Amino acid sequence: MAEAQNIPVGSTTAGAIAVAAEADSTVATRMSAPPSFDVADFPVPNGREEEWRFTPLERLRGLHDGTAVATGTGVKVDVQAPEGVTVEAVGRDDARLGKAGTPVDRIAAQAYSAFEQASVVTVPKETALTEPIRIAVHGEGGTAFGHTVVELGAFAEAVVVIDHTGDAVLAANVDYVLGDGAKLTVVSVQDWDDKAVHVAQHNALVGRDASFKSVVVTFGGDVVRLHPRVNYAGTGGEAELFGLYFTDKGQHQEHRLLVDHDEPHCKSNVVYKGALQGDNAHAVWIGDVLIEAKAEGTDTYEMNRNLVLTDGARVDSVPNLEIETGEIVGAGHASATGRFDDEQLFYLMARGIPEYEARRLVVRGFFAELVQQIGVADIEERLLAKIDEELEAAVA
Amino acid sequence: MATLEIRDLHVTVEADNATKEILKGVDLTVKQGETHAIMGPNGSGKSTLAYSLAGHPKYTITGGTVTLDGEDVIEMSVDERARAGLFLAMQYPVEVPGVSVSNFLRTSATAIRGEAPKLRTWVKEVKEAMERLNMDPSFAERNVNEGFSGGEKKRHEILQLELLKPKMAILDETDSGLDVDALRIVSEGVNRVRETGEVGTLLITHYTRILRYIKPDHVHVFANGKIVESGGPELADKLEAEGYEAYTKGGASA
Numbered sequence: 348m349a350e351a352q353n354i355p356v357g358s359t360t361a362g363a364i365a366v367a368a369e370a371d372s373t374v375a376t377r378m379s380a381p382p383s384f385d386v387a388d389f390p391v392p393n394g395r396e397e398e399w400r401f402t403p404l405e406r407l408r409g410l411h412d413g414t415a416v417a418t419g420t421g422v423k424v425d426v427q428a429p430e431g432v433t434v435e436a437v438g439r440d441d442a443r444l445g446k447a448g449t450p451v452d453r454i455a456a457q458a459y460s461a462f463e464q465a466s467v468v469t470v471p472k473e474t475a476l477t478e479p480i481r482i483a484v485h486g487e488g489g490t491a492f493g494h495t496v497v498e499l500g501a502f503a504e505a506v507v508v509i510d511h512t513g514d515a516v517l518a519a520n521v522d523y524v525l526g527d528g529a530k531l532t533v534v535s536v537q538d539w540d541d542k543a544v545h546v547a548q549h550n551a552l553v554g555r556d557a558s559f560k561s562v563v564v565t566f567g568g569d570v571v572r573l574h575p576r577v578n579y580a581g582t583g584g585e586a587e588l589f590g591l592y593f594t595d596k597g598q599h600q601e602h603r604l605l606v607d608h609d610e611p612h613c614k615s616n617v618v619y620k621g622a623l624q625g626d627n628a629h630a631v632w633i634g635d636v637l638i639e640a641k642a643e644g645t646d647t648y649e650m651n652r653n654l655v656l657t658d659g660a661r662v663d664s665v666p667n668l669e670i671e672t673g674e675i676v677g678a679g680h681a682s683a684t685g686r687f688d689d690e691q692l693f694y695l696m697a698r699g700i701p702e703y704e705a706r707r708l709v710v711r712g713f714f715a716e717l718v719q720q721i722g723v724a725d726i727e728e729r730l731l732a733k734i735d736e737e738l739e740a741a742v743a
Numbered sequence: 744m745a746t747l748e749i750r751d752l753h754v755t756v757e758a759d760n761a762t763k764e765i766l767k768g769v770d771l772t773v774k775q776g777e778t779h780a781i782m783g784p785n786g787s788g789k790s791t792l793a794y795s796l797a798g799h800p801k802y803t804i805t806g807g808t809v810t811l812d813g814e815d816v817i818e819m820s821v822d823e824r825a826r827a828g829l830f831l832a833m834q835y836p837v838e839v840p841g842v843s844v845s846n847f848l849r850t851s852a853t854a855i856r857g858e859a860p861k862l863r864t865w866v867k868e869v870k871e872a873m874e875r876l877n878m879d880p881s882f883a884e885r886n887v888n889e890g891f892s893g894g895e896k897k898r899h900e901i902l903q904l905e906l907l908k909p910k911m912a913i914l915d916e917t918d919s920g921l922d923v924d925a926l927r928i929v930s931e932g933v934n935r936v937r938e939t940g941e942v943g944t945l946l947i948t949h950y951t952r953i954l955r956y957i958k959p960d961h962v963h964v965f966a967n968g969k970i971v972e973s974g975g976p977e978l979a980d981k982l983e984a985e986g987y988e989a990y991t992k993g994g995a996s997a
Binding site: 480654677685689690691693694695696697698699701702708709710711712713715 | 825
């Protein structure tokens with residue numbers, strides 16, 4: 348049975364617990380316009396809208412108001428796929444684009460209205476890949492609009508690793524289409540240089556009895572705002588959405604999730620964890636789960652945990668569960684923001700542990716459980732190494 | 744032989760936008776193998792002495808010296824003090840989420856010993872030490888102090904004392920909040936470490952109860968930020984009978 352209904356929970360660390368949505372707000376009414384592929388259907392945001400109120404618009408480099416224009420040297424995309432996988436560059440009119448979801452805000456619609464070429468990666472039905480598909484998105488200093496489709500035929504199995512590096516202003520949509528019984532793990536790593544701005548909507552359409560696992564890892568960039576979204580195309584689908592972010596001084600990292608339980612007997616599990624350090628490090632996590640009236644037998648849980656390592660960082664965490672049927676297996680959510688405080692540091696140091704090692708111990712412990720669930724060994728190792736690197740940079 | 748020397752120690756703390764002097768000239772020498780009990784009423788500065796020696800950033804040392812084997816302790820960072828051989832068993836041990844007891848103990852032992860203990864002997868060493876303190880093996884997989892009962896926290900502190908083998912152990916009200924069984928187990932742990940003859944012990948307490956289990960060589964009465972009377976174990980008997988009234992009302996009586 349439902350544990351909670353429409354109870355947004357907020358936690359900030361800069362002040363008191365402050366976030367609370369209106370009691371009558373719903374996932375749909377909180378948006379300023381209905382989903383659309385056309386940027387003209389969305390008003391230019393002013394920052395007071397529910398979906399924009401946490402985002403520093405002035406740092407979006409014009410992605411939100413139409414002033415950002417694609418440049419020749421935006422991003423370079425390199426796809427390395429094992430045998431059996433088809434990789435195509437296609438035009439705007441390709442019928443496979445936009446099937447998994449529709450842009451829900453102005454920047455996603457801007458990206459859909461402005462991209463010139465899309466990448467379509469197809470894994471044929473019943474093909475189980477043993478090697479990951481690797482997509483390297485490298486920023487070359489310009490502005491770009493992108494669209495990527497990853498489509499798995501029925502009973503296909505694949506791991507996709509998308510790496511974002513370099514410097515760019517990028518708005519994009521990524522579609523994941525899972526055929527019946529397909530299994531897809533996607534790891535999206537945002538390891539941008541300090542100035543990059545990255546806004547993207549990830550749409551997953553999970554087929555009947557299919558399993559989708561998304562791992563979103565955000566370390567870099569000036570502003571990163573991602574919208575991972577899940578819909579189901581049939582009964583028995585499963586979605587796991589894991590996220591890990593490390594927000595440094597001055598960075599804005601925003602993850603806005605939606606799981607729309609629009610089919611019966613589907614599962615979802617959302618776990619996002621973030622660490623923050625430095626002045627004006629700002630992490631935003633919005634976790635919306637919608638259980639529609641027809642989605643009987645739904646089993647869902649979502650959780651967000653934040654670890655604040657220094658003063659001056661801020662977290663806004665808003666889980667929101669909307670339930671339109673009581674005939675479900677389970678639904679719950681949790682959000683908590685804790686501090687790594689001076690007393691913990693003193694305790695560990697009083698046992699001979701140097702300060703840097705003490706911080707490392709706590710942060711690795713915080714992330715370890717999540718990292719172990721990724722299930723892609725080289726990614727797990729890389730993440731732990733990257734976490735160490737982030738900590739080291741902060742100490743230096 | 745290791746010696747902790749405290750000379751004319753003055754310590755202040757910032758509270759309510761004012762600087763308040765808590766320690767007003769503490770003199771004390773603790774040698775390896777000795778046990779000193781520091782007893783005093785609430786608010787006399789006993790815990791401030793403990794935390795100042797360990798280097799807690801809340802306290803500012805405004806005068807005096809602290810040396811361990813001639814080395815200036817005040818100049819050392821918190822972790823350096825621990826590696827030099829100072830150990831503080833805390834009255835209120837801190838929760839550290841996400842860090843398991845076993846990982847914490849090993850990291851700490853590695854830092855103190857200067858090299859990682861060999862895994863096989865280490866596992867055995869920890870297991871045996873935990874058994875002696877009546878600690879369930881599952882304890883090692885829990886997060887440090889998270890959800891521990893008062894007794895579990897204190898046993899965990901004494902477990903560290905046994906494993907880290909310091910030169911000087913400061914036990915800050917280790918007896919507070921313990922029932923008689925827990926007090927006995929914890930005291931036995933302290934006594935095992937004392938019996939090695941390799942540790943100097945500074946036992947800070949409000950009550951004489953723990954002194955039935957841990958026999959001090961010297962007893963000091965602490966009041967108003969300094970030691971006001973020193974003696975042998977018989978001084979504890981006097982405190983048991985008469986309380987601290989003579990020290991809090993009229994100042995030093997001897």
